[in-house]
Amino acid sequence: MKFSPQLNVRTEYNFQESLIKIKDYISFAKTQNFDFVFYAEKHSMYGVASFYTQAKENNLKPIIGLAIDNPQTNKTTLLYAKNKIGYQNLCFLSTWLMENIFTNFDENFWTIFNQALDGNILISEDEEIIKAYPTLVEQLNIPKISYLAQNEYEHFVVLSAIKNNQTIKEITNVQNEHYFSDQEMQQKYNVDQTAKITNIAASCNLTLFAQIEDYHIANFKTPNNLPSNVFLKQLCHEALMKHFEKNKTTINRQVYLDRLEFELTVVDKMNFNNYFLIVWDYVNFARSQNIVVGPGRGSSAGSLIAFLLEITQIDPIKYDLLFERFLNPERATMPDIDIDFQDDRREEVVEYLFNKYGAYNVATISTFQTIGAKSAIRDVARAYEINLEIVNAITKNIDLIYQNDLAAAIANNSYLQQYEKEYPELFEMGKILIGLPRQTSTHAAGVILADLDLRNILPIKLGHNGIYQTQFDMNFLEALGLIKMDLLGLRNLTTLQMIQNNILRSRQIKIDLSKIDLDLKEVFETLNSGDTSGIFQLESPGMTNVIKKMQVNSIEDMSIVSALFRPGPQDMIDDFIQRKKGKVKKYLIDPTLGDILNPTFGIIVYQEQVIQILQKVANFSLAKADIVRRAMGKKQAQYMEEVKAEFIEQAIKNNYQAEKAEIIWNWIEKFASYGFNKSHSIAYSYISYWLAYFKTKYPAEFYAALLSGVIGNEHKTAQYLNDAKKRGVAIKSPNVANMSFNYNSSQKLLFLPLITIKGIGNEFVRKLRETYEEDKNLFSSIFYFVTRMLSKGLNKNLFKSLVWSGAFDAFKYSRQTLENNLEQIFTFAEFNKNSLVIDTELIPILEPEKDRPEIVSAKEKEVLGFYVSTHPMTMIKHENEKLKPLPIEFIKENQGFTRIIGEIQNIRILKDKNQNDMAFMEIADETDALSVTIFASTFEDVKEKIKLGSVLALDVKIEKYKGKVSASLLKIVKVIK
Known part of the structure; x- marks a missing residue:
């Protein structure tokens, strides 16, 4: 069926109100042999530039406009730009509409609307507009087009349900009339409407992207x-x-x-x-x-x-x-x-x-935040009222790499293939939603x-x-x-400032980053020992391993590590290290390039080196050499062929043999796409060095800042606390008298803030501060504290969390004593909460009970998510020192047979290629975690002993391959817990 252009086409940029993607609209217009296409979003103009560009690329005349929907009458008014002035007026009108949630034709609207008429064609089916402008308005019916074909109606119903947070059963008022149709036009339009549309298109001649005469950059007043x-x-x-x-x-x-x-x-x-x-x-x-x-x-x-x-x-x-x-x-x-x-x-x-x-x-x-595969499935599932457990099972099987391609996700996953057979409408609609914009960001x-x-x-x-x-x-x-x-x-950078502030507060030393000595041997010793946790760019195990092998001793070395540690150049790391250590001495492709390549031992690490070699060999200007370098990186074949001939010709004039020039060219071309921006690499290495400097010289202040940035991340917190202890920093439990929102430090001490306790948020700490400002006796006793905080959010659950985190230790009761006397303390507080003065003689005497270390550590882990006082594994190892276990952190650095003691934190049982049971388990001690493979030959003998939470002494075999550590179980020496 042959269709005609429509005036009121709504696209994907009317968020969740249209199924029409601009690229599909343009493609549809091409198949229908349209000469022009209209585009008018409701109130916004988000997609205008994209629409204009795509239309022009497909030899279609783009007609740019703006749609105004009257929420009271549900009638539409359109303005289409005839020229640049009209477009500018639309920009002013759209800006106003987006700023003022449009609910009525008020006085301000009429003012800006009148201004917008200049340079625009006015089309309306709204009687109020028609009445106000009988002489200017094109009075037409304007059906809203939200999908291209009649058979997309059901999909549009689902979209409407998602938009309104409803189920399909609840959507009852969506008519199947929002698509292109000549038949519908015959029913709704006047006889001459098609001719009028053609005339409107002929009157609109906007050029959106003209040749730029000058850039519109703000003027700086000198x-x-x-x-x-x-x-x-x-x-x-x-x-x-x-x-x-x-x-x-x-x-x-x-x-x-x-x-x-x-x-x-x-x-x-x-x-x-x-x-x-x-x-x-x-x-x-x-x-x-x-x-x-x-x-x-x-x-x-x-x-x-x-x-x-x-x-x-x-x-x-x-x-x-x-x-x-x-x-x-x-x-x-x-x-x-x-x-x-x-x-x-x-x-x-x-x-x-x-x-x-x-x-x-x-x-x-x-x-524009677009809908991905997982969220598309969840949105559609809600509309179809599909069980949440099934939805979770489906989305769990969609890998992140397939977020924009559900079809590929299904093709690569047998579970998804099965689910698609069971819920075909879910997957069909999910594929349609992917890529539609959901909202702006x-x-x-x-x-x-x-x-x-x-x-x-x-x-x-x-x-x-x-x-x-x-x-x-x-x-x-x-x-x-x-x-x-x-x-x-x-x-x-925030971390760096926090460190500086911590040092100023704890040591009264003001440190200027720009004046830090960049050649301190002790800083490089920190890095070369592998102590890189918390150091910008250098924290990953792979990067740490490279630094340890390379032994950096300058900012330049740090920069090279960062530049090489990427896909592609990573393959050259071992060669670089061998050359740096003097094991390979002849590495220059040509001796004339020594000044450029000796600093990186004959390997092109940086884009700047490519530019310099092109200049050195062929006398290209640095500017031209950069253009050639860009072309090499983008693999622009035709240009490269031309410039290669010029390069060789110029090189010959510059006393290079033709054969040597060809070799150099091919060699440069190979590395050009790998080369990194040295300017960026050097600059970012400064940040890495500054952090390493502070870690070396001021560890407590360093970790206080670092930990403040990972509050809520239990894994990182545990890692950094453990690292801080190794650097001789003592960790102090939260304390109700410490009302900071961040970690604090003093010399070699690190103080945890209250908000590290589960259930304690910033609001509670704010109320604590306010109460202390009103009453400086707040911390005089546990009874007084609870009495005053009872009306400020303190309840029994929070009390327990504060107890076991150590926040009440300053009150000189054991944690177990406070737990045992919770009811008595709260009874006292309830009785006295309205008293202006509390008689201290009425405070009960509590029966003391000693804390047991294993309970304290277990409870700390429960309320904080990590251990502070003593890691239970430390105690277990002490009790089993005759077994001579090594820390997991240490054994990861070596290969061969070794013994460890650790807790099983995860177990995954699966079949090997012979369909025999085998397992992978994650085992951790106080220093690190290790993945241990249990092959089928061993699994049958040990399966009854490996249970989640069990503590075992194990003999394992450690191997390394391409920088990755793997461990396999030899035998279970002892089941400890």
């Missing part, structure tokens, strides 16, 4: 209205003179002066002076507010200007970093200065920009700063903290002349 290039140059030269003063004898001044002059010339020529000043200003603001700013991120660390403005803390000349990797004068791309801020204060920087440049000139960026880092009201460029909406947000996602911003600046929140 002092005394100095030209931005003059002010930037002035700032840089002043900073360079200070740098020379600090480094009188160690640097070549002319090299810095030449590099600065070159960079300033490029920046000025590309008209990016303003950009640098804006970034300098908000980084300067952050530093002035004591917000930790990262040392650098990405290629911007290769800029001397960025270093001198303290946008970065990395001297690019010291580390041989390239400006051209950041800003290429032969390739007109925007600079990309990404800045890390401590994550808990990033919003302050965004708010500063909002206040400085204006509400409508600053915006964060929308992203906010881009983690991107911020737009424009030199004019953003509503002249694109629609926006109110976002977090009253700051506006683009309705388009990041993919379409640059084409509109908008520049995305990335202000990222980095948790490790």
Whole structure:
């Protein structure tokens, strides 16, 4: 059947109100031989840019509009942009509608609606609109199209149920009329409606993405209205003179002066002076507010200007970093200065920009959360009222890699294949839902700063903290002349500031990160010993293993480890280590490349090395070499063929043999896609080093900050507490008198906060603080404490948790005594809770009872999720020291036969290839956990002894393969518990 274009097509961006994905709409229009397509979302314009782009790519004329649904009459009004002015007015109207939840045609609406008529065609079936504009309005019936074909009706009903949080049985009012149909048009439309639609399309000639004349970046106001290039140059030269003063004898001044002059010339020529000043200003603001700013991120660390403005803390000349990797004068791309801020204060920087440049000139960026496979199944299952246990069984079998491809998940899982046969409608609808946007979210880092009201460029909406947000996602911003600046929140910077604050509080020492000695032998000894837990980038077992093998002794070494430890270059790690240790001495592909490759022992680790080799061998400019490097990485075959010939020709002129030039080219090409950005790698290694420095010099303060960041994560908490003990830090239980929300430290002591106790939240601690401010006698006795806190949220369950966590230990009763006398304490508190003064002579005397260590440790684990006083395994090992067990942490470092004592925390029994039973069990002691394989030959003899929670002494065989540790059970020496 031949269809005609429709005016009121709703797509996926009317969240959960349409099944039509834009790509499917465009595909449908192509099959119907449409010349034009209409697009109008209800109140928003989220999908406009994507729709426009896809329509143009398919030679369809996109007609962009906005739909307004009157909630009182359920009638629709459409505005379609005839030109740029009309589009801009739609942006203003959509922004207003998204900001003011539209419930009525009030006075404010009419004002902005009247303005929006300029440059737009008005189409309506709403009598109120028609009455107000008889002369302007195209009076047409406008059926809402929410799915493409009549046979999709049942799917649309399910979508409506999901949208309204109802079951299919409860959806009764959805008519099967929201699809394309000529027959329906004959029934609903006037005879001349098709002609009118064609005329409307002919009248609309909007070009959304015009050729960009200039970028819309905010204007930085310089002092005394100095030209931005003059002010930037002035700032840089002043900073360079200070740098020379600090480094009188160690640097070549002319090299810095030449590099600065070159960079300033490029920046000025590309008209990016303003950009640098804006970034300098908000980084300067952050530093002035004591917000930790990262040392650098990405290629911007290769800029001397960025270093001198303290946008970065990395001297690019010291580390041989390239400006051209950041800003290429032969390739007109925007600079990309990404800045890390401590994550808990990033919003302050965004708010500063909002206040400085204006509400409508600053915006964060929308992203769209789409429905994945698991959530699609859950949504549909609720509509069909399918049992939750079955739903859980289904979703458990959907691997994360198949979140956007349910069909592939089914194809690779026999359980899902069976479930699909049993619940075909569930899986059919689930596949349809996947990829549909569910709601908007906010881009983690991107911020737009424009030199004019953003509503002249694109629609926006109110976002977090009253700051506006683009309705388009990041993919379409640059084409509109908008520049995305990335202000990222980095948790490790927050940790660094907490450490600094902890040291200032506990030792009265103020530490400036930029003044930390980067060559301390003891810091590298910490890393090389494998003590990398809590260290940014270096914490994973694989990375730790590489560091131990390599034995790093500089920031450069740390950077190389980070750059190599990725898929691809990982294969070169062993070669690198052998060369670094001097076991392989001849490794250069050509002796002329020694200056570039000797620091990495003949292996291309960095993208910068690729650029430098291309320049060295073929005399390419660094800018051109970077373009070639990018092409190599993207495998642009045609361009590579052309440039290869040029490379060899130039190399021959530069005294290289043709054969050698060919070998070098092929070798570079192999490594180009592996190479890492050295600027980024060096910068992030600073963060790693700083953390390792604090761990080495101030372990208590380090762990207090680290643990504050993992409150609620029992596994990480237990790991870090155990590590802290190894560094000689004593762990102190929670204490009701310690009303901090974070871990605190003092010299070699670490104090747990109350919120580590299960059931105790920030609100209880706040009430505790308030009560203490009102009554300084709060901690005078357990009886007084309970009496005063009884009306502030303290109940018997919380009391028990506080008892067994050790929070009441300061009251000088054993934990068992307080447990035994709970009723007596609460009876006293109830009786006295309204008394202004409590007679201390009335306080009962409690019968004391000694604590038993095994009960204390078990109860601590129960209420905290980890052990504090004594790990029960420590006591068990002490009692069984004649068995001579080794700590699991230690035996993982060695191979061969060994004995351990541990608790079984997990068991998984399965069949081997011969259909015999075998098992995998997780066994843990106080130091670490180990996965132990029990082969079928052993399983039959030990199956009665391996039970969850049992404590066993085991003989195991430890083996290592590709850095991974595996263990197999030899025999059970003793069942201890």
